[in-house]
Each structure stands twice: as structure tokens, then as C-alpha cells.
Amino acid sequence: MAAENHTCACGCKSTEDTDATAGLQADLSTVEDVDLLVVGGGKAGKSLAMLRAKKGDRVVMVERDKVGGTCINVACIPTKTLVTSARVLETVRKSASYGASLPGGSDELSKAVVSLEALRARKEKIVGAMVGAHEKMFPASGMDFVKGTATFVAPKTVSIALNDGGTRVIRGAKVLINTGTTPAVPPIDGLKDVDFWTSEDLLRLTELPKDMVILGGGVIGVEMASMMSSFGVSITLVDGGEHILAREDADAADVIRESLEAQGVTVLNDFRAASVSSDNGTITVKADDGREVAGERLLVALGRTPVTKNLNLEAAGVELTDRGFVKVDDRLQTTAEGVYSAGDVAGSPQFTHVSWNDFRVLRDLFDGKDASTKDRLIPWTVFVTPELGRVGMSETEAREAGKNIRVAKVPTANVPRAKTLGETDGFFKIVVDADTDKILGATIIGSEAGEVITSVQMAMLGGLTWQQVRDAVIAHPTMSEGLNIVLDAMPAK
Numbered sequence: 001m002a003a004e005n006h007t008c009a010c011g012c013k014s015t016e017d018t019d020a021t022a023g024l025q026a027d028l029s030t031v032e033d034v035d036l037l038v039v040g041g042g043k044a045g046k047s048l049a050m051l052r053a054k055k056g057d058r059v060v061m062v063e064r065d066k067v068g069g070t071c072i073n074v075a076c077i078p079t080k081t082l083v084t085s086a087r088v089l090e091t092v093r094k095s096a097s098y099g100a101s102l103p104g105g106s107d108e109l110s111k112a113v114v115s116l117e118a119l120r121a122r123k124e125k126i127v128g129a130m131v132g133a134h135e136k137m138f139p140a141s142g143m144d145f146v147k148g149t150a151t152f153v154a155p156k157t158v159s160i161a162l163n164d165g166g167t168r169v170i171r172g173a174k175v176l177i178n179t180g181t182t183p184a185v186p187p188i189d190g191l192k193d194v195d196f197w198t199s200e201d202l203l204r205l206t207e208l209p210k211d212m213v214i215l216g217g218g219v220i221g222v223e224m225a226s227m228m229s230s231f232g233v234s235i236t237l238v239d240g241g242e243h244i245l246a247r248e249d250a251d252a253a254d255v256i257r258e259s260l261e262a263q264g265v266t267v268l269n270d271f272r273a274a275s276v277s278s279d280n281g282t283i284t285v286k287a288d289d290g291r292e293v294a295g296e297r298l299l300v301a302l303g304r305t306p307v308t309k310n311l312n313l314e315a316a317g318v319e320l321t322d323r324g325f326v327k328v329d330d331r332l333q334t335t336a337e338g339v340y341s342a343g344d345v346a347g348s349p350q351f352t353h354v355s356w357n358d359f360r361v362l363r364d365l366f367d368g369k370d371a372s373t374k375d376r377l378i379p380w381t382v383f384v385t386p387e388l389g390r391v392g393m394s395e396t397e398a399r400e401a402g403k404n405i406r407v408a409k410v411p412t413a414n415v416p417r418a419k420t421l422g423e424t425d426g427f428f429k430i431v432v433d434a435d436t437d438k439i440l441g442a443t444i445i446g447s448e449a450g451e452v453i454t455s456v457q458m459a460m461l462g463g464l465t466w467q468q469v470r471d472a473v474i475a476h477p478t479m480s481e482g483l484n485i486v487l488d489a490m491p492a493k
């Protein structure tokens with residue numbers, strides 16, 4: 001962990017750069033005017049920059065280090081590349097149960113291990129190809145892609161410390177702030193003094209430790225636990241809440257916990273880390289109730305902090321929320337006229353597909369159409385085995401909202417395709433409005449749940465009743481057929 005820490009608005013320490021804006025002055029006589037200035041090349045920013053440049057606007061996009069943004073460099077793409085390797089390993093290990101063995105019937109496949117070099121090479125090839133494609137697409141769109149760090153020096157105006165040396169000052173008629181988030185590092189006693197890992201450190205794949213403690217049972221912590229366990233690392237996953245995956249119903253979190261435990265992961269709940277220390281290559285985390293866990297490595301997966309500290313947003317008249325995100329309305333307009341913000345830094349739910357949707361909102365607004373982020377339906381997937389797909393309200397959320405609901409739930413084992421795959425853990429659960437028969441949400445746990453959930457999302461977007469989905473002809477045997485099966489099991493009113 002090389003990053004400097006500082007205290008952010010939520011009281012936690014962050015891996016974001018320390019404030020480098022003090023005393024910043026720019027020579028405004030050298031200002032270059034453009035139609036659109038994009039600060040940070042995340043999913044929303046790069047999409048908008050390319051589109052507007054192709055439409056003939058003068059566009060500058062500034063990116064300090066990750067060409068293509070967080071997703072392709074250090075988040076979704078590398079993690080899912082590794083999750084695929086982890087799943088292949090697990091399948092190979094149980095290949096005998098599928099009737100596959102080496103010549104002579106040897107069960108050596110059950111002992112398959114990971115090769116760190118091959119793992120890293122595969123990941124780097126996939127990420128490298130995507131970064132390379134962006135290096136070509138950006139200039140091809142007609143935008144001016146500037147590698148450097150942008151800091152506001154006046155309204156709509158940034159000074160860019162160029163990576164190759166020198167400075168440029170750019171003013172945009174319109175400006176988009178899309179600087180993302182970095183791993184949060186809460187103020188846990190002793191944490192900043194130990195050599196902990198964030199997801200970015202882990203993804204460098206410099207080593208596979210013997211054992212590792214993961215702090216945080218959110219999506220990132222859970223995905224990393226499952227994946228690293230498959231790679232042979234002994235994992236202890238600790239979470240401060242009653243159950244891991246706090247946004248999910250307890251029954252869903254239980255299925256994922258059980259699958260992690262079956263893999264050999266130790267999962268501890270209600271574990272509120274109070275202090276961290278390091279001794280002789282072992283990092284120990286103590287909870288406020290006296291429990292202790294230890295490992296050769298510690299992964300901190302306790303949320304993400306918005307990247308705003310280095311931006312000098314006061315100079316731009318851009319205000320932050322009390323949680324430190326850029327304050328935007330449902331048209332992604334900040335408190336400064338003509339300045340927009342999108343993606344993680346704007347407080348949008350932290351998914352690449354949400355940042356991409358922010359782009360579509362801005363695309364339409366910039367084209368003079370109406371668009372907003374209000375009431376959008378956001379699905380997500382937790383890439384563990386079995387996979388979890390979620391859209392709309394959970395059962396808990398629907399009950400807390402006082403909805404009059406009906407809940408259909410069946411084990412994934414009831415789905416014929418799950419049997420043929422040999423992946424029967426999990427359940428299909430759909431929550432419907434008892435008054436309107438419209439679907440309020442779904443949680444699906446099983447193979448390809450992230451794909452199946454899209455069908456539920458489309459039904460919700462199309463305003464279908466649950467009976468219409470129940471009676472739709474779905475191909476057999478597919479995992480999506482589980483939608484027929486679960487809705488057939490809707491309990492009577």
C-alpha cells in the first residue's frame with residue numbers, strides 16, 4: 001500500500017492522493033477553450049467524450065493514469081477474468097463427477113492448482129488488449145486525450161499537470177467530472193501502520209499468500225474471498241454486520257456464506273475491527289469484542305472513497321454532499337452551472353453499468369432531450385459460485401417500505417438445467433405487489449444468475465404482471481426456465 005492516507009468527509013482514511021492543490025496558481029492567459037472538458041476518463045466520461053468529439057465538438061479528456069478507467073484496469077474486468085480462472089479450477093477439480101478423467105482413470109485432475117504466472121499473464125493480456133483498444137479509440141474519435149492530473153483553478157477551468165511534464169490550462173463550455181472512487185481505509189487503530197492490501201494491490205498478483213484476512217463482506221470482499229480460496233489461499237472473511245452482503249436478504253447472504261464455508265473460507269459476522277497490528281510477517285486484526293484473526297496478508301475491502309480531494313472543487317463552485325460525493329441533481333448537474341458529474345464520484349450506485357447509464361442521460365441532455373437518473377432500475381451481480389443476481393426490491397426492502405407483497409421462492413435445485421450443470425445450490429425468489437401483480441424485485445442464486453436476472457429486469461421495465469412471466473414460454477432446459485417454475489409456486493393470497 002503505497003498511497004498516502006488522509007481523512008475524508010465520512011471520517012475514514014482514504015487511499016486518494018493527499019491534497020496537492022494548496023498554493024496552486026495557473027496562468028489563465030494561456031487558457032484553451034473547448035466545448036467539452038472531461039475530467040477523469042471513467043465509463044461515463046470516456047463515452048461522452050468520444051461521442052461528442054465524433055459529433056464535431058472540441059473535446060478534451062484528462063486522465064491521470066488509468067486509460068479506460070477503473071473498470072477495465074483494476075476492477076470489473078481483471079476480477080472477472082480471475083473469477084473465470086477460479087471457476088475453471090473448481091470445475092477441473094471435480095471433473096471426475098462429470099465423468100472426465102485423465103487417460104488410465106487417474107484422478108490427478110482433482111489436485112489441479114493455479115499457476116500464478118499464467119493467471120497474471122491471462123489477466124494482463126485481457127486488460128492490456130482493452131487498454132490498447134482505448135488508446136486507439138480515443139484519438140480516433142477526434143478528442144484531445146490528455147494524460148495528466150487536472151485541478152480546478154477557476155469556474156469550468158482546470159490546470160493539467162501533464163504526465164510528460166509541463167502544464168496546460170483548459171476551459172470547457174461544459175465540464176464533466178468523472179473521477180471515480182478509490183479504496184476507503186477507515187480509521188482503525190494501527191491500520192495505517194501495517195502493509196495492508198486493497199483490491200488494486202491484490203490484482204497485481206505478485207504473490208499468493210498462504211493465508212489472508214479480508215476485512216469487509218461486501219461484494220468485493222466476498223468475490224475476492226471466493227476467488228482467492230479457489231487459488232489455494234486460506235481465507236478468513238470478517239464483516240461488521242449481522243450477515244455478509246448487507247444489501248441482500250439474510251436468506252440470500254446465508255446461501256453465499258454456506259458456499260464460501262464449503263469452499264473452506266472462515267466467515268465471521270458482527271466482527272467490528274478495532275485494531276490491527278503486524279508482527280513477524282503476520283497481521284492480526286482484533287474485534288471490539290476481543291476476537292482475533294490473523295494472516296500473512298490483510299485485504300481491506302471496506303468501501304470506496306470519492307476522488308475529489310485533488311480537484312480543488314471550491315474554485316469551480318462545485319459543492320460536495322456530506323458524504324463527500326459531488327452534489328448533483330437527477331440530471332447530473334452540479335451546483336455550478338454547466339458542470340456535470342457522473343459515475344461513482346457523483347454518488348451514483350457504484351457499478352460500471354450505472355456510470356454507463358449516467359452517460360446516456362448526459363448524451364440525451366446534451367442533445368437537447370429530456371433525461372434523468374430518477375427511478376431507474378439497477379441490477380447487479382455478485383460473481384461467486386453460486387452466482388447471485390439481484391434487481392429491484394429485496395423482500396426485506398419491500399416489507400420495510402410497507403408494500404403489500406407476495407413472495408414466490410423455490411430452490412434452484414428445482415430447475416432442470418441446474419441439475420444438468422451439477423450446480424443446484426441457491427434459490428429463485430421473486431417479490432410481487434399483491435395489489436397490482438407487478439414485479440417489485442428478484443434475487444436469483446445459481447448458475448448464470450446475472451444473466452437470468454436481466455429477464456426479470458426486462459419484465460419489470462415492460463410492466464409485465466407476474467402471471468405474464470409465469471405463462472411465458474421459456475426454452476427448456478435453461479436457467480431462465482426457473483422463472484416459470486418459481487412463479488408457478490406463488491403462494492395463494
Ligand SMILES: Cc1cc2nc3c(=O)[nH]c(=O)nc-3n(C[C@H](O)[C@H](O)[C@H](O)COP(=O)(O)OP(=O)(O)OC[C@H]3O[C@@H](n4cnc5c(N)ncnc54)[C@H](O)[C@@H]3O)c2cc1C
Nearest residue numbers: 040042043064069070075150179180343344350351352355
Ligand atoms: C475490485 C472491484 C470490482 C468491481 N467489479 C465490478 C463489476 O463486476 N461490475 C460493476 O458494474 N462494477 C464493478 N466495480 C465497480 C466499478 O469498477 C465502478 O463503479 C466504475 O469503474 C466507476 O466508474 P466511473 O465512471 O465512476 O469512474 P472510473 O472508472 O473510476 O474513472 C475515474 C478516472 O478518473 C481518473 N482521475 C481521477 N482524478 C483525476 C484527476 N484529477 N485528473 C485526471 N484524471 C483523474 C482516474 O485515474 C480514473 O481513471 C468494481 C469495483 C472494484 C473496486
